Amino acid sequence: MYSDESFHDDRPLGRSILRGLMCRCPACGKGRVLHSYLKVRDACPSCGEDLSHQRADDGPAYLTILIVGHLMIPLMAAYFIAFRPEPWQMIALFGSGSILLSALLLPLMKGMLVGIQWSRRMHGFGEGEIAHD
Known part of the structure; x- marks a missing residue:
C-alpha cells in the first residue's frame, strides 16, 4: 500500500x-x-479551517461516562472500605464529584473527537487539503 519512504502523515493523530x-x-x-x-x-477563527464537517454526536458523552465510571467506582469502593460513611455522605461526595468531573471532561472529549476526525479526514474533512502548521 504505502512504503515508509513515500508516506508522510501531514495530519499526525497524536498532535491532533x-x-x-x-x-x-x-x-x-x-x-x-x-x-x-x-x-x-x-471554522477556526485563527486559520479558517472548516470544522463544520465534525460529527462527534454522542461520542464525547460515552467517553466521559467511561472515564468517570472507571475513576469513581474504585474510589467509591476504597472510600467505603476505609471510612464506612453513611449512604447520604457517599451520594453527596461521589455524586457531586461525578457531576463536576463529567462537566470538566465533556468539552475536552468533544475537542479530541473533532481532532481525530480532522486528522483521519473523516466525514469530509480536508479532501485534498494540506494541514496548516
Missing part, C-alpha cells in the same frame, strides 16, 4: 488529539474549536 484535548483547532493549534460549552465553531 492533544490539540483537541486543549480545545484548540486541530490544524493550527491556535484557534478555539468550541464557541460555547459544547458548540463547535463552523
Whole structure:
C-alpha cells in the first residue's frame, strides 16, 4: 500500500488529539474549536479551517461516562472500605464529584473527537487539503 519512504502523515493523530484535548483547532493549534460549552465553531477563527464537517454526536458523552465510571467506582469502593460513611455522605461526595468531573471532561472529549476526525479526514474533512502548521 504505502512504503515508509513515500508516506508522510501531514495530519499526525497524536498532535491532533492533544490539540483537541486543549480545545484548540486541530490544524493550527491556535484557534478555539468550541464557541460555547459544547458548540463547535463552523471554522477556526485563527486559520479558517472548516470544522463544520465534525460529527462527534454522542461520542464525547460515552467517553466521559467511561472515564468517570472507571475513576469513581474504585474510589467509591476504597472510600467505603476505609471510612464506612453513611449512604447520604457517599451520594453527596461521589455524586457531586461525578457531576463536576463529567462537566470538566465533556468539552475536552468533544475537542479530541473533532481532532481525530480532522486528522483521519473523516466525514469530509480536508479532501485534498494540506494541514496548516
